[in-house]
Amino acid sequence: MKKTIAMLPGDGIGKEVMQGAQEVLTVIAEQFGHEFIFTSGLIGGSAIDQRGIPLPPETLELCRNADALMLGAVGGPKWDGEPPENRPERGLLALRKELGLYANIRPVKAYECLTDHSPFKKSVLDGVDFVIVRELTGGLYFGKPSERSGKGGAESAVDTLFYTKEEVRRILTAAFEMAASRRNKVTSVDKANVLESSRMWRETAEEVKAGYPDVELEHMLVDNAAMQLIKNPAQFDVLVTENMFGDILSDEASVLTGSLGMLPSSSLSLNGLHLYEPVHGSAPDIAGENKANPLAMILSAAMMLRTSFGMEEEANAVERAVQLVLDAGKRTGDLAFENDHPLTTDEMIAEIKEGLADDNAILHIMEAYA
Numbered sequence: 001m002k003k004t005i006a007m008l009p010g011d012g013i014g015k016e017v018m019q020g021a022q023e024v025l026t027v028i029a030e031q032f033g034h035e036f037i038f039t040s041g042l043i044g045g046s047a048i049d050q051r052g053i054p055l056p057p058e059t060l061e062l063c064r065n066a067d068a069l070m071l072g073a074v075g076g077p078k079w080d081g082e083p084p085e086n087r088p089e090r091g092l093l094a095l096r097k098e099l100g101l102y103a104n105i106r107p108v109k110a111y112e113c114l115t116d117h118s119p120f121k122k123s124v125l126d127g128v129d130f131v132i133v134r135e136l137t138g139g140l141y142f143g144k145p146s147e148r149s150g151k152g153g154a155e156s157a158v159d160t161l162f163y164t165k166e167e168v169r170r171i172l173t174a175a176f177e178m179a180a181s182r183r184n185k186v187t188s189v190d191k192a193n194v195l196e197s198s199r200m201w202r203e204t205a206e207e208v209k210a211g212y213p214d215v216e217l218e219h220m221l222v223d224n225a226a227m228q229l230i231k232n233p234a235q236f237d238v239l240v241t242e243n244m245f246g247d248i249l250s251d252e253a254s255v256l257t258g259s260l261g262m263l264p265s266s267s268l269s270l271n272g273l274h275l276y277e278p279v280h281g282s283a284p285d286i287a288g289e290n291k292a293n294p295l296a297m298i299l300s301a302a303m304m305l306r307t308s309f310g311m312e313e314e315a316n317a318v319e320r321a322v323q324l325v326l327d328a329g330k331r332t333g334d335l336a337f338e339n340d341h342p343l344t345t346d347e348m349i350a351e352i353k354e355g356l357a358d359d360n361a362i363l364h365i366m367e368a369y370a
């Protein structure tokens with residue numbers, strides 16, 4: 001298959017981990033006889049530096065001409081002084097809105113070999129396998145007004161949590177569809193005891209549920225959800241929520257896997273052009289040091305192979321290679337113990353490529369003896 005993939009590395013460790021995704025995809029293309037054409041675009045701080053704005057029109061054009069998109073991360077202290085409308089993060093928010101990437105799918109799976117690296121007891125992590133479905137193009141990050149006014153003692157600021165009923169119905173439908181192909185349970189997370197938008201969310205969840213008689217629906221207030229996520233995370237199957245709640249809860253949930261550097265995601269549209277990105281940010285504290293864990297980005301590439309290209313076997317190969325390398329005790333610094341010698345980003349990427357080769361060798365042996 002011939003596919004064009006738009007690569008948007010962005011800033012900080014975004015560039016380092018994106019290199020890993022491209023190298024891994026290149027090996028997959030060779031092994032499975034595909035042709036992947038990689039195009040590259042500017043977004044975030046790098047786009048501000050080179051083009052003066054965080055999402056240049058040519059980047060959007062490049063994305064629209066691709067079969068799928070991959071993004072590293074945006075942002076960093078260098079651009080913290082930019083006016084709000086020109087911050088790097090605005091580039092990513094605008095990309096999500098422009099391309100209608102309304103459903104952010106964030107799978108959370110505890111790898112058994114990493115349980116010692118998590119601050120949780122093994123008994124808490126047993127059976128943890130859920131998906132956060134985060135609304136991505138509405139809510140607090142997009143509502144207007146969002147501004148400051150007045151000066152001195154009279155200064156004030158406002159952000160707006162706005163949703164249309166249709167936006168809410170669309171994301172809840174995505175969550176129910178996902179639960180129907182998993183363990184038939186949706187936990188809808190809101191703050192309906194306080195927020196009007198949450199009360200509309202809750203009503204809509206009940207309406208959507210009517211079309212899915214086999215799927216159980218429970219409502220949970222977001223503060224309780226934050227607590228339940230670490231007390232009994234195995235209770236969740238599909239957790240669906242508003243943009244900002246989902247942003248916060250997914251960073252929290254990443255700790256169950258041992259590191260934020262392990263969590264991949266897909267951002268889905270209704271028209272088939274999807275974006276794949278790690279959950280983490282640009283990690284300025286380790287950027288440029290060859291220390292970042294590239295696995296969230298590499299696992300995002302696996303999600304792309306499966307979801308955008310229907311390449312199930314290829315996606316499985318990437319995920320098996322990750323499992324193989326982790327099972328062999330190979331770790332980057334975020335997952336290493338104090339006395340370990342952690343792998344660099346480049347070394348981890350090389351290990352995954354070797355893992356892919358190993359896996360292939362095993363497959364060939366199995367075929368030969370079948």
Ligand SMILES: NC(=O)C1=CN([C@@H]2O[C@H](COP(=O)(O)OP(=O)(O)OC[C@H]3O[C@@H](n4cnc5c(N)ncnc54)[C@H](O)[C@@H]3O)[C@@H](O)[C@H]2O)C=CC1
Nearest residue numbers: 073074075076260261280281282283284285286292293334
């Ligand atoms: N999707 C995106 O592009 C996102 C961008 N950001 C931006 O990133 C910048 C930094 O934000 P932070 O709050 O520091 O969040 P962050 O996710 O970049 O980092 C949080 C902590 O996790 C560590 N970490 C993150 N990813 C890692 C990886 N792959 N390997 C090893 N360690 C990793 C970092 O070193 C840091 O200690 C900000 O400008 C923020 O706006 C934040 C989140 C998402």
Ligand SMILES: CC(C)CC(=O)C(=O)O
Nearest residue numbers: 075089092093247279281
């Ligand atoms: C706009 C992004 C920086 C928000 C974020 O943290 C995320 O999407 O995970």
Ligand SMILES: [Mg+2]
Nearest residue numbers: 247248251279
């Ligand atoms: Mg986030």
